[in-house]
Amino acid sequence: MPTLAAGDTAPDFTLPTADGGTVSLAELRTGATSGVVVYFYPAAGTPGCTTQACDFRDSLAGLQASGYAVVGVSPDPQPALARFAEKEGLTFPLASDPEHEVAEAYGAWGEKKNYGRTYTGIIRSTVVVDPAGTVTLAQHNVKATGHVARLRRELGID
Numbered sequence: 001m002p003t004l005a006a007g008d009t010a011p012d013f014t015l016p017t018a019d020g021g022t023v024s025l026a027e028l029r030t031g032a033t034s035g036v037v038v039y040f041y042p043a044a045g046t047p048g049c050t051t052q053a054c055d056f057r058d059s060l061a062g063l064q065a066s067g068y069a070v071v072g073v074s075p076d077p078q079p080a081l082a083r084f085a086e087k088e089g090l091t092f093p094l095a096s097d098p099e100h101e102v103a104e105a106y107g108a109w110g111e112k113k114n115y116g117r118t119y120t121g122i123i124r125s126t127v128v129v130d131p132a133g134t135v136t137l138a139q140h141n142v143k144a145t146g147h148v149a150r151l152r153r154e155l156g157i158d
Contacts, residue, residue: 003107003125004138010038010129011105015073015095018081023071023093025129034067035130037151040108041144042122044076044084044094048144052124055148057090066157068128073097073108075122107140126151 004010014024028036039056041049056063056070063070070092074081081094095102100122103109108125111118124144128137128151137154139147152158 003140004127004135006135006137008135010127010133010135013102015097015102016078017096018078018085018094020078023095028069028071029129029131029133032067032069032131035128035136037063037068037070037126037128038073038106039126040073040103040106040122041124042074044074044080050088052144052147053090054088056092057088059148059152060092062152062157066155068155071095073102075100075103128155
C-alpha cells in the first residue's frame with residue numbers, strides 16, 4: 001500500500017468524532033497557522049494508544065501555541081471514542097474511520113506483525129499537513145512511547 005511522503009497532497013476527509021459531530025481536514029487546516037497533526041492509532045483504550053493519546057493531550061497547549069491542530073484517527077466506533085476521550089480527558093478530536101478509507105489513503109493501513117502473528121490493521125502513523133494541504137512530515141510504523149516528544153523536536157517546538 002502506498003504511503004504519503006513530504007510534498008504529497010494530503011487527501012481531505014470528513015469523519016464522525018467522539019463528541020457526535022464531524023471533523024474535516026479542510027476545517028482543521030483553516031484554523032491552524034502551522035498545520036494539522038493527523039495521527040493514526042489502532043484501538044482506543046489499549047495501553048500503547050492510551051500512552052500516545054495522553055502524550056498528545058499533555059503536549060496539546062504547546063502544539064496549539066505553535067499553530068498546530070491535532071486529530072486522532074482510529075477504526076473504533078464513535079461510542080468507543082467517546083468513552084476513551086472522557087476517561088482520558090482528551091480535548092482534541094478523535095475521529096472514527098471504521099471502513100479504514102482514510103487510513104488507507106494515508107498509508108496507515110496494512111499488514112503488520114505482533115507477537116509473531118501477521119494481520120491487517122492500523123499502522124501507527126503520523127502525518128503533518130500544512131495549511132495549504134501539503135504533507136510536510138510523514139512517519140509510519142512509529143512507537144507510541146516517546147513519539148510526541150520526537151515529533152515536537154522535528155517540528156521545532158522543543
